[in-house]
Amino acid sequence: MKPHNAEKTCWNCPAALFKGNVDFRACGQSQEEIKAKLGEEGQIMIECARRPELGYFEPTITFEQCTEWEKGEYGYQLKDMRVMILGMDGYLGWALALKLAKLGFRVSGIDNYTRRDTVMEKGAHTIVPIEKMTDRLHAAQDVLGLHINFRRMDIRERDKLGPFLEEEKPEAIVHYGEIPSAPYSMVDVDHALAVQDNNTLGTLGLLWLIKDIVPETSLIKLGTMGEYGAPLTGRPLFEGMFPSDAILKWRGKEWSLGGEITPRDPVSFYHVSKVQDTFNVYEACKYWWLRSYDIQQGVIYGVHTDETAADPRLRTRFDIDEWFGTVVNRFVAQAIMGIPLSIYGAGEQIKGFIALEDAMECMVRLIVSPPEPGQYDVVNQVSGLYKLNDAAETIASVANEKYNLDTKIQRVSNPRVETEIHPFETVSRKLPNEFKFKQRVSLEKEIDRIFKLLTQPHIKKRIAEKAHTILPKTHWTGEKKDADIIETYKPGSKTYGEYQGILDLE
Amino acid sequence: MVKEITTKSFKNEVIESSVPVLIECWASWCLPCKQIDPALNLLAETYKDRCKILKINIDRNPVISRDYKVQGLPAFLLFVNGKEVDRKTGSQTDEQLQKLIEQALSESGKEGSSDSSKKEEDIIKDRLRDLGYM
Numbered sequence: 001m002k003p004h005n006a007e008k009t010c011w012n013c014p015a016a017l018f019k020g021n022v023d024f025r026a027c028g029q030s031q032e033e034i035k036a037k038l039g040e041e042g043q044i045m046i047e048c049a050r051r052p053e054l055g056y057f058e059p060t061i062t063f064e065q066c067t068e069w070e071k072g073e074y075g076y077q078l079k080d081m082r083v084m085i086l087g088m089d090g091y092l093g094w095a096l097a098l099k100l101a102k103l104g105f106r107v108s109g110i111d112n113y114t115r116r117d118t119v120m121e122k123g124a125h126t127i128v129p130i131e132k133m134t135d136r137l138h139a140a141q142d143v144l145g146l147h148i149n150f151r152r153m154d155i156r157e158r159d160k161l162g163p164f165l166e167e168e169k170p171e172a173i174v175h176y177g178e179i180p181s182a183p184y185s186m187v188d189v190d191h192a193l194a195v196q197d198n199n200t201l202g203t204l205g206l207l208w209l210i211k212d213i214v215p216e217t218s219l220i221k222l223g224t225m226g227e228y229g230a231p232l233t234g235r236p237l238f239e240g241m242f243p244s245d246a247i248l249k250w251r252g253k254e255w256s257l258g259g260e261i262t263p264r265d266p267v268s269f270y271h272v273s274k275v276q277d278t279f280n281v282y283e284a285c286k287y288w289w290l291r292s293y294d295i296q297q298g299v300i301y302g303v304h305t306d307e308t309a310a311d312p313r314l315r316t317r318f319d320i321d322e323w324f325g326t327v328v329n330r331f332v333a334q335a336i337m338g339i340p341l342s343i344y345g346a347g348e349q350i351k352g353f354i355a356l357e358d359a360m361e362c363m364v365r366l367i368v369s370p371p372e373p374g375q376y377d378v379v380n381q382v383s384g385l386y387k388l389n390d391a392a393e394t395i396a397s398v399a400n401e402k403y404n405l406d407t408k409i410q411r412v413s414n415p416r417v418e419t420e421i422h423p424f425e426t427v428s429r430k431l432p433n434e435f436k437f438k439q440r441v442s443l444e445k446e447i448d449r450i451f452k453l454l455t456q457p458h459i460k461k462r463i464a465e466k467a468h469t470i471l472p473k474t475h476w477t478g479e480k481k482d483a484d485i486i487e488t489y490k491p492g493s494k495t496y497g498e499y500q501g502i503l504d505l506e
Numbered sequence: 507m508v509k510e511i512t513t514k515s516f517k518n519e520v521i522e523s524s525v526p527v528l529i530e531c532w533a534s535w536c537l538p539c540k541q542i543d544p545a546l547n548l549l550a551e552t553y554k555d556r557c558k559i560l561k562i563n564i565d566r567n568p569v570i571s572r573d574y575k576v577q578g579l580p581a582f583l584l585f586v587n588g589k590e591v592d593r594k595t596g597s598q599t600d601e602q603l604q605k606l607i608e609q610a611l612s613e614s615g616k617e618g619s620s621d622s623s624k625k626e627e628d629i630i631k632d633r634l635r636d637l638g639y640m
Contacts, residue, residue, distance in 0.1 A: 011534070011566070038568070038569070041513060041514045042513035042514070042567065042568075042569035042570075043512065043513060043514065043567075044565075044567075046626060059566075065640065105511065166595055206596055241541060242536050242541065242598055242600070243541050243544070244538065244541040244544070244545045244598070244600070245544070247599050254599055254601070255597075255599070256538075256596075256597040256598050256599040256602070257540065258538045258541040258542055258597035258598075259536070259537035259538025259541045259597050260537070260538070260597075263535070285535060286535060289535070297523035331561040372535070373534070373535070373565075374533065374534055374535025374565075375534040376533050376535070376537070377540070418515075
């Protein structure tokens, strides 16, 4: 079977020089004469930044045919492809930097250490210890022989980021440089403003820099499944846009909704920032022929990638506090501490999930298969759906059966404003079909890996030091108080609603 | 899969076609264009030898876009005997596309249908009517 990107052509390649050779407004808005360089039979002609010896040619060379693209583990890979990671010091950013560098990509990155600062503001710390960035980079060199070019900066410092983009000329940019916490954005007005300033304005500024400096790069931008909300009608959560056979019926008339961006129903000011990003990125693609994959990622969990597990100094961070700890990661820490796993409200909320290792695999597949100029596309990056009640039961049973713990489950009053009982149908067809992603890690397997790491004595001690930061105190009302305990029970002792969500991967 | 044509093959595939042709003008940046593929595949299977369903990328074939004054995407151009007889712009439901093809088939069955091809003015009027402006 051919790799997923074998048939992609120069139209997808960041080395293809379209600018000046193609008038992208040939359709529609412009009625001007075509300025594009055309061949004798009216075909578009371009140049290649990597292969100037080709002169002007028709951009129909496939990745499979091109000598600059070589076959690798994740499909054809552009030789020494330059990738810049924004937010490289974070949970995902660091893991991806190592993975890409190991695969032969030329990796650069920036971070302003917001995550370290905000976790410290909560009075917490990453319970898997991580080194300072300088030491992380040295360890990457020592242990894996990898060179990564890092600069400390904020994405909003355009006077610094611009020159760095000029210097690196990234052929793909992974944008993880956002504050990823719903509760953090709901603390008070200052936090809400900080999140939207960093996320929305940071991304908007970035788009202008890309337009001016590296318009041929692809922006792989992290969104969240939380942008969609959970519509009570049970309408499927499509991948960003409606399919063509979705129909709007009104007053006896019918219209196709095909291609229109689906409604978003964010559930915090953080989620709103991601929705705003979606529209800003989409518009930038439309106005300036930028290209982007907007990744609606499910709730992430886990500790393992081959590279981060290679040495303790290469580990990625792992947060468990109420602001930054994702639910599965938090539950495992609670189980180890003997704290009942805390479910917010009814616990019938259904969410899409993905393990760290699988998410990284998806990212590589997206990076090596860039969109075409002007193409904005959305992928739902989810490998399983779980009800919070069921996730808690699974984690409790691993804890009790395999690790001999006495884990209980506890329902607490919901600090959030969200629907607690709802239908949930998610479409996630693009990654498995177009990008040939196959899930590698089951929830049970990754939970086991988390337990193995977190039960090590020095890490257990670090959890104990910060266990008081796990339970929610940040309420959507703006109040700061402990959540009320509704009930505490043993796993397996309760009957939950029978409804299970639907994950459409076909 | 719906066949993708180019400027080079346009004459042979569209102008000289012995059966009516429905051609979708698309571009990678057009969100509705990306979504319509399953519907077009289905139509291609349904109509097989009676009506050809084709696609052309407008960014890659600017001459066609200029010659046929394509001003919005997706644009569905319908050709009978080598002449454009109708077009729809914007996303269409399966039913709307099917209706378009059925009309073409009945047109092509008439005597001297090549003379009855619509003028550009009529096409614009039809579009305005569709949109409820007339």
